[in-house]
Structures are given as C-alpha cells and as structure tokens.
Amino acid sequence: MIHTYRIRGMHCGSCIARVQEALEGVAGVKKAIVSLNPQEAVVSMKHPIDTAVLDAAVQKAGAYSLSDEVEVI
Secondary structure, three states: EEEEEEEEOOOOOOHHHHHHHHOOOOOOOOEEEEEEEEEEEEEEEOOOOOHHHHHHHHHHOOOEEEOOOOOOO
16 A cells, blocks of 8 residues: 655755654555655555554654645555
C-alpha cells in the first residue's frame, strides 16, 4: 500500500532526511520518499497506519507536520 502525505515545515535537505528517518522508524512503514518541492512524503507501508501516528513521528523529528492529502494507490 502506498500513500502520499503533505509535509509542512521543511526548508532544506536536512529537513528531508529528518522526516524520512522519522517516517521509516514507524512500525509498518517499508519506505518513505520525502521531497521538498512539493513538500510531500510518499510512504510505502505493510498495512494502513493512522495519519496521527505518522504525524506524531514527524513532529518528534522537528517543527514539521504531516497531513493526509492524496488517495491510496
């Protein structure tokens, strides 16, 4: 299952790395691809993961937030 999320608060490559590491640290996430333009994360997961769980993970990594934006593929 692949899902795309909007990320807010990123402004550089270091931010991308922090958010990607935070998302890949969530149980059930197989891979996360994070981009700055557009500010989004494409997350491949083993099973559905609540958006609040992913948002909490990126908030712990810094002043970032994650929101549900695009449909499941």
